[in-house]
Amino acid sequence: MPYRTLFDFRLPTCLIHGPGSIKRLGEFLPVGQKTLIVTDPGLRAVGVVDKVIGALDAAGIPHACFDEVLGNPPAPCVQAAYRRYTREKCASIIGLGGGSPMDVAKMVGVLASHGGHVEDYLGAGKVISDLPPLVCIPTTYGTGSEVTQFAVLNNPKTKNKDPIISWKIAPRAGILDAELCVALPAAVGAPTGLDALTHAIESYTNLLANPISEAFALQAIALVSANLRLACANDYELEATQQMLVASALAGAAFAQTRLGNVHAMSHAAGGHFEIHHGLANAIILPYVMEFNLQARPEKFATIAGLLGVNTAGMGTRQAAEAAVAAVRQFNRDLGIPAKLGEAGVKAKAIASMAKTAMTSGNVAVNPRRTTLRDMERLFAAAV
Ligand SMILES: [Fe+2]
Numbered sequence: 001m002p003y004r005t006l007f008d009f010r011l012p013t014c015l016i017h018g019p020g021s022i023k024r025l026g027e028f029l030p031v032g033q034k035t036l037i038v039t040d041p042g043l044r045a046v047g048v049v050d051k052v053i054g055a056l057d058a059a060g061i062p063h064a065c066f067d068e069v070l071g072n073p074p075a076p077c078v079q080a081a082y083r084r085y086t087r088e089k090c091a092s093i094i095g096l097g098g099g100s101p102m103d104v105a106k107m108v109g110v111l112a113s114h115g116g117h118v119e120d121y122l123g124a125g126k127v128i129s130d131l132p133p134l135v136c137i138p139t140t141y142g143t144g145s146e147v148t149q150f151a152v153l154n155n156p157k158t159k160n161k162d163p164i165i166s167w168k169i170a171p172r173a174g175i176l177d178a179e180l181c182v183a184l185p186a187a188v189g190a191p192t193g194l195d196a197l198t199h200a201i202e203s204y205t206n207l208l209a210n211p212i213s214e215a216f217a218l219q220a221i222a223l224v225s226a227n228l229r230l231a232c233a234n235d236y237e238l239e240a241t242q243q244m245l246v247a248s249a250l251a252g253a254a255f256a257q258t259r260l261g262n263v264h265a266m267s268h269a270a271g272g273h274f275e276i277h278h279g280l281a282n283a284i285i286l287p288y289v290m291e292f293n294l295q296a297r298p299e300k301f302a303t304i305a306g307l308l309g310v311n312t313a314g315m316g317t318r319q320a321a322e323a324a325v326a327a328v329r330q331f332n333r334d335l336g337i338p339a340k341l342g343e344a345g346v347k348a349k350a351i352a353s354m355a356k357t358a359m360t361s362g363n364v365a366v367n368p369r370r371t372t373l374r375d376m377e378r379l380f381a382a383a384v
Pocket of ligand 1 (some may be wrong): 282
């Protein structure tokens with residue numbers, strides 16, 4: 001498979017790494033001006049917000065907190081966070097948590113610098129001005145939002161999760177501090193870690209992969225393979241947790257260049273139709289799409305098998321590629337992920353509608369194997 005010879009590789013975010021690195025938060029925010037922490041109520045309850053507030057107090061940065069972000073946030077959540085930002089006269093933003101709070105923080109930044117309504121900025125290239133200083137602090141293993149130019153909005157009008165796409169919304173810094181993730185339950189860590197694995201596999205195998213994005217994606221797959229089970233096993237695996245934060249950022253940096261593939265096209269459509277966790281939907285869908293894509297990238301899927309711990313010595317390329325699918329299914333079983341979307345609340349009667357929605361995603365156009373609406377319906381029928 002020849003590479004595209006013309007490509008960019010962008011990574012504008014400064015990544016700060018290591019247990020305890022939250023102490024450096026103040027370096028990236030304007031001193032003496034109030035910052036808004038955007039987070040979810042769970043992180044407030046387990047004391048993670050207090051650790052961030054401690055770092056801000058030590059740096060002399062006043063703060064306000066919007067802790068009402070729930071999963072799959074819609075526009076009213078973003079508008080409420082933005083009202084808090086203006087009422088408190090904030091000058092910078094912190095996104096703290098999983099993809100939802102980080103993406104809401106990005107969208108608050110868009111409204112702070114552009115005005116209007118968040119739906120006005122859906123799609124590519126609509127955000128043209130710089131945002132207020134934005135720092136993202138991931139506390140799950142998955143989205144990579146701390147390094148990407150994407151923010152995803154749950155859009156009831158399209159029954160889809162629609163992205164804002166602009167490098168202007170990439171955070172100026174991402175802090176990868178495993179001490180903020182020690183209380184992360186496996187029920188959250190497993191699906192978000194498998195979201196990172198999906199990002200890496202989709203980026204590595206899709207039509208826009210380039211030599212630099214591949215390096216990031218391959219290392220992300222290796223790190224997830226070596227660390228996700230351990231990180232989910234108990235609360236004390238600090239090293240594995242730290243490595244999962246690196247894997248997530250690497251996978252995010254890879255797909256920020258290349259976009260993704262059919263798995264995300266399908267999971268966004270499923271998430272727009274039903275209340276299903278993004279990472280859980282991806283984890284369930286991933287092996288079905290890998291089976292579909294195998295014949296377009298057999299060598300790459302064979303490489304993935306090796307990274308997932310399969311001994312491919314003596315196997316032909318096709319057999320090794322199929323072993324990658326089996327390894328992902330085993331990964332899912334080990335982490336308690338169901339085999340079918342139906343077990344996670346997705347109803348078969350919505351297959352035609354979800355397939356139609358999924359086909360509108362830009363991720364289908366970069367999937368390694370050409371996909372028709374009929375193919376998409378079959379993929380959903382298999383996965384539901
Ligand atoms: Fe994802």
